[in-house]
Amino acid sequence: MAHAATTIGDPVSSAPPVAYDKLEEIFADIRGHVLYDHELHGCLNCGICTATCPSAQYYDYSPREIVQLLWTENLEGIYDAMQEKIWACAQCYTCAARCPFENSPGGLVMIMREVAIKHGMQSAKDVLRPFSRVLLKVISTGNQLAPNMITRDAFPDWGPDVSKVDAPLNILRKAIPVPTLHTMDTAWVVNLRTSVELYTIWEETGVLDQLETVDENLFDVVSDVMDEKREEYAEWLEEQEAEDA
Numbered sequence: 001m002a003h004a005a006t007t008i009g010d011p012v013s014s015a016p017p018v019a020y021d022k023l024e025e026i027f028a029d030i031r032g033h034v035l036y037d038h039e040l041h042g043c044l045n046c047g048i049c050t051a052t053c054p055s056a057q058y059y060d061y062s063p064r065e066i067v068q069l070l071w072t073e074n075l076e077g078i079y080d081a082m083q084e085k086i087w088a089c090a091q092c093y094t095c096a097a098r099c100p101f102e103n104s105p106g107g108l109v110m111i112m113r114e115v116a117i118k119h120g121m122q123s124a125k126d127v128l129r130p131f132s133r134v135l136l137k138v139i140s141t142g143n144q145l146a147p148n149m150i151t152r153d154a155f156p157d158w159g160p161d162v163s164k165v166d167a168p169l170n171i172l173r174k175a176i177p178v179p180t181l182h183t184m185d186t187a188w189v190v191n192l193r194t195s196v197e198l199y200t201i202w203e204e205t206g207v208l209d210q211l212e213t214v215d216e217n218l219f220d221v222v223s224d225v226m227d228e229k230r231e232e233y234a235e236w237l238e239e240q241e242a243e244d245a
């Protein structure tokens with residue numbers, strides 16, 4: 001296209017300009033998402049979505065603006081919104097329930113986030129970095145919050161109710177009539193086979209590729225954890241076969 005050599009950029013910013021080809025590539029990925037036509041049908045610019053959006057009350061963020069940028073194919077504006085604004089959405093979908101056009105601004109934001117991750121945008125890396133420990137915990141144990149993580153020190157913002165976590169959880173957990181909950185190190189026990197199946201799903205759906213794009217170090221650690229679990233599972237299967245023989 002005639003735009004090929006064109007770039008955009010803030011003349012008073014030291015940030016590198018973005019080639020128009022890149023903007024088109026990013027929009028093509030958004031437009032080509034399997035859910036895009038389901039989430040956007042037009043836009044009256046009525047602002048009902050923004051009026052009901054909780055994030056719009058607290059941040060410089062407007063779902064109406066996001067939808068308008070997409071509907072009018074404002075490539076520079078879309079790229080600009082992906083630097084910060086899209087990360088303000090709480091994904092509550094109040095907007096989707098209110099829009100007279102049956103758009104889902106929250107769903108469109110979700111698509112833009114996926115594309116931001118795919119393109120390794122710095123905004124995606126910055127937003128996701130604090131969740132590295134959570135991701136590692138989920139991938140290595142199958143669940144996120146373990147009972148032994150619930151301490152006064154870890155949750156000082158819980159206010160006066162934090163005293164309730166002083167209960168003898170290790171004893172209370174053993175009273176639950178579900179054996180997989182008799183643990184303090186994880187929320188529940190996830191067996192090896194389930195873990196290995198989850199890894200396959202993450203690989204096949206591209207989740208691990210996305211992780212590699214935004215955090216290569218975490219990807220390496222996760223890959224090691226996956227290899228270990230797969231080896232463990234293979235050994236367990238061999239033992240079972242030997243016992244059955």
Ligand code: SF4
Binds near residue numbers: 047099100102105
């Ligand atoms: S409520 Fe729907 S039609 Fe109105 S501005 Fe928001 S997205 Fe557009």
Ligand code: SF4
Binds near residue numbers: 056063090106107109
């Ligand atoms: S899903 Fe996002 S854009 Fe929609 S109302 Fe909730 S916070 Fe606002």
